[in-house]
Amino acid sequence: MPTLYDFAPSGNGYKVRMLLRRLDLPFKYREVDITKGETRTAAFLKKNPNGRIPLFELDDGRALAESDAILFFLAEGTPYLPDDKWGRAEVLQWMFFEQYNHEPTIAVSRAILHVFPNDKARRAELPGLQQKGHAALEVLEGGLSGPDYLVGNRPSIADLALYAYTHVADEGGFDLNRYPNIRAWLARVAAHPKHIRISQTKF
Numbered sequence: 001m002p003t004l005y006d007f008a009p010s011g012n013g014y015k016v017r018m019l020l021r022r023l024d025l026p027f028k029y030r031e032v033d034i035t036k037g038e039t040r041t042a043a044f045l046k047k048n049p050n051g052r053i054p055l056f057e058l059d060d061g062r063a064l065a066e067s068d069a070i071l072f073f074l075a076e077g078t079p080y081l082p083d084d085k086w087g088r089a090e091v092l093q094w095m096f097f098e099q100y101n102h103e104p105t106i107a108v109s110r111a112i113l114h115v116f117p118n119d120k121a122r123r124a125e126l127p128g129l130q131q132k133g134h135a136a137l138e139v140l141e142g143g144l145s146g147p148d149y150l151v152g153n154r155p156s157i158a159d160l161a162l163y164a165y166t167h168v169a170d171e172g173g174f175d176l177n178r179y180p181n182i183r184a185w186l187a188r189v190a191a192h193p194k195h196i197r198i199s200q201t202k203f
């Protein structure tokens, strides 16, 4: 059975857990506490030299890092990844946007305020992050002006990748009231019968 190295409050880990749950895939959960430096031990760095969770380890010892790469691997051959060339590229377009514009601003704001609240020095970064985070939310809002989901007419890994930190953006100081399309989409994604909460690690 594969092992997911993860940290319960992590949105990056949550993306993977959401998909594992929806696909009913069994896995072992191993908590790695990022607030205690557990991602930077020699043993963990051997598994992921980039020192970060989530990390998805197969029975044969191969280990895959980067949340969106793990989503892509798990979604292959399932309804969460379109089988047409254009649809797959659109999924990747949203996931690259998530990694370059959305996660580094919204997730990092949340980490500063919510995961590492005692690290007051980092709060100086917040105004710049908030400005860029709102620019990313505007793009997401526009992408949701019409369709129910980001790609095609059904939930894909693009939705899970972007749902993870958008639904807790308030913990990073973002007010989502000005984004009605995003709010309706968040409710749609969360209405799935196999939906789990961000810190849920057992299901």
Ligand SMILES: N[C@@H](CCC(=O)N[C@@H](CS)C(=O)NCC(=O)O)C(=O)O
Pocket (backbone or CB within 6 Å): 007, 010, 011, 012, 013, 034, 039, 040, 051, 052, 053, 054, 065, 066, 067, 068, 099
């Ligand atoms: N691009 C990576 C980011 C992973 C990441 O930033 N993980 C954080 C937790 S959400 C982490 O492990 N931080 C611990 C550290 O940097 O030591 C992904 O999407 O998986």
